[in-house]
Amino acid sequence: MAEHIPGTDTPDNEPQTVSVPDKPALEGLESKLSARWREEGTYAFDPDTVRDEVYSIDTPPPTASGSLHVGHMFSYTQTDVMARYKRMTGKNVFYPMGWDDNGLPTERRVQNYYGVRCDPTKPYDADYRPPAKAAKNQRDFDVVSRRNFIELCEELAVEDEKVFEDLFSTLGLSVDWNRTYRTIDDHSRAVSQRAFLDNLRAGDAYMAEAPTLWDVTFRTAVAQAELEDREQPGAYHRVSFHAPDGEKIYIETTRPELLPACVALVAHPDDERYQRLFGTTVKSPLFDVEVEVKAHPLAKPDKGSGIAMICTFGDLTDVTWWRELNLPTRAVIGRDGRILADTPEWIATETAKENYAAIATKTVFSAKETVVEMLRESGDLDGEPKKITHPVNFFEKGDKPLEVVTSRQWYIRNGGRDEERRERLIARGKEIDFHPAFMRSRYENWIEGLNGDWLVSRQRFFGVPVPVWYPLDAAGNPDYDHPVLPDSASLPVDPAAEPAPGYEESARNQPNGFIGDADVLDTWATSSLTPQIVGGWSVDEDLFAKVFPFDLRPQGHDIIRTWLFSSVVRADALNAAAPWKHAAISGWILDPDRKKMSKSKGNVVVPTDVLNEFGSDAVRYWAASAKLGADTAYEIAQMKIGRRLAIKLLNASKFVLNLGATEKNVALADTSVITNALDLALLAQLTDVVNAATSAFERYDYAKALQLTESFFWSFTDDYVELIKDRAYGAAGDAEQASVLATLATTLDALLRLFAPFLPFATEEVWGWWRAGSVHRAPWPNVDGLAAAVEDADAGILGTVAAALGGIRKAKSEAKVKQRTEVLKATVTAPEGAVARLRAGQADLKAAGNVRELNLAVGEGELTVSDVELAPPAE
Numbered sequence: 001m002a003e004h005i006p007g008t009d010t011p012d013n014e015p016q017t018v019s020v021p022d023k024p025a026l027e028g029l030e031s032k033l034s035a036r037w038r039e040e041g042t043y044a045f046d047p048d049t050v051r052d053e054v055y056s057i058d059t060p061p062p063t064a065s066g067s068l069h070v071g072h073m074f075s076y077t078q079t080d081v082m083a084r085y086k087r088m089t090g091k092n093v094f095y096p097m098g099w100d101d102n103g104l105p106t107e108r109r110v111q112n113y114y115g116v117r118c119d120p121t122k123p124y125d126a127d128y129r130p131p132a133k134a135a136k137n138q139r140d141f142d143v144v145s146r147r148n149f150i151e152l153c154e155e156l157a158v159e160d161e162k163v164f165e166d167l168f169s170t171l172g173l174s175v176d177w178n179r180t181y182r183t184i185d186d187h188s189r190a191v192s193q194r195a196f197l198d199n200l201r202a203g204d205a206y207m208a209e210a211p212t213l214w215d216v217t218f219r220t221a222v223a224q225a226e227l228e229d230r231e232q233p234g235a236y237h238r239v240s241f242h243a244p245d246g247e248k249i250y251i252e253t254t255r256p257e258l259l260p261a262c263v264a265l266v267a268h269p270d271d272e273r274y275q276r277l278f279g280t281t282v283k284s285p286l287f288d289v290e291v292e293v294k295a296h297p298l299a300k301p302d303k304g305s306g307i308a309m310i311c312t313f314g315d316l317t318d319v320t321w322w323r324e325l326n327l328p329t330r331a332v333i334g335r336d337g338r339i340l341a342d343t344p345e346w347i348a349t350e351t352a353k354e355n356y357a358a359i360a361t362k363t364v365f366s367a368k369e370t371v372v373e374m375l376r377e378s379g380d381l382d383g384e385p386k387k388i389t390h391p392v393n394f395f396e397k398g399d400k401p402l403e404v405v406t407s408r409q410w411y412i413r414n415g416g417r418d419e420e421r422r423e424r425l426i427a428r429g430k431e432i433d434f435h436p437a438f439m440r441s442r443y444e445n446w447i448e449g450l451n452g453d454w455l456v457s458r459q460r461f462f463g464v465p466v467p468v469w470y471p472l473d474a475a476g477n478p479d480y481d482h483p484v485l486p487d488s489a490s491l492p493v494d495p496a497a498e499p500a501p502g503y504e505e506s507a508r509n510q511p512n513g514f515i516g517d518a519d520v521l522d523t524w525a526t527s528s529l530t531p532q533i534v535g536g537w538s539v540d541e542d543l544f545a546k547v548f549p550f551d552l553r554p555q556g557h558d559i560i561r562t563w564l565f566s567s568v569v570r571a572d573a574l575n576a577a578a579p580w581k582h583a584a585i586s587g588w589i590l591d592p593d594r595k596k597m598s599k600s601k602g603n604v605v606v607p608t609d610v611l612n613e614f615g616s617d618a619v620r621y622w623a624a625s626a627k628l629g630a631d632t633a634y635e636i637a638q639m640k641i642g643r644r645l646a647i648k649l650l651n652a653s654k655f656v657l658n659l660g661a662t663e664k665n666v667a668l669a670d671t672s673v674i675t676n677a678l679d680l681a682l683l684a685q686l687t688d689v690v691n692a693a694t695s696a697f698e699r700y701d702y703a704k705a706l707q708l709t710e711s712f713f714w715s716f717t718d719d720y721v722e723l724i725k726d727r728a729y730g731a732a733g734d735a736e737q738a739s740v741l742a743t744l745a746t747t748l749d750a751l752l753r754l755f756a757p758f759l760p761f762a763t764e765e766v767w768g769w770w771r772a773g774s775v776h777r778a779p780w781p782n783v784d785g786l787a788a789a790v791e792d793a794d795a796g797i798l799g800t801v802a803a804a805l806g807g808i809r810k811a812k813s814e815a816k817v818k819q820r821t822e823v824l825k826a827t828v829t830a831p832e833g834a835v836a837r838l839r840a841g842q843a844d845l846k847a848a849g850n851v852r853e854l855n856l857a858v859g860e861g862e863l864t865v866s867d868v869e870l871a872p873p874a875e
Helices: 029-040 070-088 104-114 146-171 186-202 256-261 316-324 350-357 364-378 419-430 437-448 523-527 530-535 541-547 557-575 607-614 616-624 636-658 677-698 702-723 734-755 760-770 784-790 796-814 832-840 842-849
Strands: 054-056 092-094 097-099 116-118 142-144 180-182 205-215 227-242 248-253 262-267 281-283 290-295 307-311 386-395 403-412 433-435 469-471 514-516 550-556 580-586 823-830 851-858 864-870
Touching: 029 146, 029 760, 054 070, 054 541, 054 550, 070 092, 070 146, 070 550, 070 580, 070 607, 070 616, 070 702, 097 146, 097 530, 104 116, 104 146, 116 146, 142 146, 146 180, 146 607, 146 616, 180 186, 186 205, 186 523, 186 530, 186 557, 205 316, 205 386, 227 256, 227 364, 248 307, 256 262, 256 307, 256 364, 262 316, 290 307, 307 316, 316 403, 403 557, 419 437, 419 557, 433 437, 437 557, 523 557, 530 541, 530 550, 530 557, 550 557, 557 580, 607 616, 607 636, 616 636, 616 702, 616 760, 636 702, 636 734, 636 760, 677 702, 677 734, 677 784, 677 796, 677 832, 702 734, 702 796, 702 842, 734 760, 796 823, 796 832, 796 842, 796 864, 823 832, 832 842, 832 851, 842 851
Parallel strands: 054 092, 097 180, 116 142, 262 290, 433 580, 550 580, 823 851
Antiparallel strands: 205 403, 227 248, 227 281, 227 386, 262 307, 281 290, 469 514, 823 864
């Protein structure tokens, strides 16, 4: 087994020659260094390893068919900062990249780009090529097989993914580009189907005919996790039902078009107004259907009239009532969002049939208008509708309200109907350290609010096919209870295009033959398996054992309910484990008005523009300054600060190296050469910063590590470097010069490593001026060797001496003289402890301030500089 050493310093007997450019610049570093890193395999994962040496990252696969935005730079930078830190601490970092090209966005893009439509029943054409120019009208698009459609997707995805890869390389992501995947490639489809079949055999996946949320535009079922509430205008209609004795029972509804689907009325069991009616029947207006009045605790006495009609189905509450009260199913809305054409059998009277005929085949909107008018004419509408605004369920990608229809669908058990499994999944969540910790509550709250299992089948053409066929009996009816399954070696399969095992294609749709399941799996059903896909589950078990459970899942807080939770569901069922040890949850990017950036709002910023303007290190600085979980404003000002920091790092490093610091001066093992109290003070501060930054990184608080490092850096450049220039040039003798050069070299060495995760381009550029190899393969700074040297050092000396120098320079500025003007004498007054510090750094203070005579006086209060006498200007 290979020994994993993340980086080594240049051996003492092979010193690196110092070569500093005359005019250091950030421009051009991204392209130069990205190419070098890829060529040299700087970030390549070494598979010859053991689990303890590995730090594995379940990288979010971006939707490559989508447009780039600054959110990609923000969240992926935060992940990369942690990856770079872990690599420097000695970990063999497994950092892959995937592309999520399985789903509606890709389907739409491929359709419109090539001018094609997918029909799974079409045979595969190995020689098919799309038209040179897409037709303008969709009805004129080419109709192709699912396999041809997937091939076109992969072809276009390659081009889309190049754009993302170029962006991520420019941004400096330390991804191993040899380890990439697509969620629709053969490997991912095989893993997704294999996992589904494992779930099916274990009883964790099942088929059921049940009420299903349905998007009438996309003609597909929708899972609970894909819902979003949108405020919509509506109206309450007060409608009368009729008791046998002629009494009118008023309900209030926003969906009068569902009156023909009514199966019961319901009120709270404690509502005294309606207790006398429980168990009796009433007739519906217009449609004359007799329904029973039921009691159920979900009914709200203070909502409307306090009694509600139950329809199959108006919303998810109707589903709950239907299931728990064991009510019949009377569906009237089809999958196209229109009222069914045929009059239902439960509508029996001639008048009722005429009324139904008046709404048959109409959209729910038109049917509502018609029903309301008929209710007016019949006298069953009490008053005029009351306009309201209320939340309505939408598919997150849809533009019409969802309906609830009855259909046969595939489900994966997720604890929505199983208390024991729900508790187990909550326990799995406790095995994961959430960063920030409060995000765990979003995970647990989602589980506790589930009202059903995970619906994973979709009535779409493009995606991972459900790998199932069904035998047909002699009458041609499918036997859903005995599905035909493929063997693992044959995956991936497409039942719509390939015959079932043991059958010839000619037996498709024939009596005693077979049919293929035409559905595809929900895109989350594949994305939930990213640890298994990229880790080699069921394909390369040796690799999987080295990376699973993964160390880190980075992702946004808005998909905890979808990607994070579904991934835990799959890992729990397939691997009996949590899929990761840590979950790093990033926030949203907000525009200057603190609104979430989105394409629909038109406030998205294109990342290439800011990368070109400010440089990658500047953009990374902005992203890394934000804590995990925090929504962060898009701030150009913060990027300007980051650019200034990166430029200052180049220029300060040039200055330090030009003072004479070299690699040989780095003193970590032998610190005997460092004797000056000011030098030891700086190294004491450095020791504290390295320890604090390390601790922050281990807590996944990279923003704190950056803050600590940056603050120390500015003190180093603005205070220390200004104070020691004369000593560095040898004005105080060889011993003092050796002390300061060792301090400069040791500090610069540590600063480059501290900044490396955040500013990879500037630090790598400087590293190459005086060190061999890459700073990104060098170890994280270790200050254990400095501990003895700085044990008795006073870290406050630097700040105190710097404050005195600032006072002297202020006096010169106020006198409008040059800073090199000699100070004949000056007095510094400070508390006794501060005066002792000033004495320790007095020689450097006098040299830096060009002070001939410096008086130190003990006094109360803050340090002050007074009685400054300047040399007269030269004649």
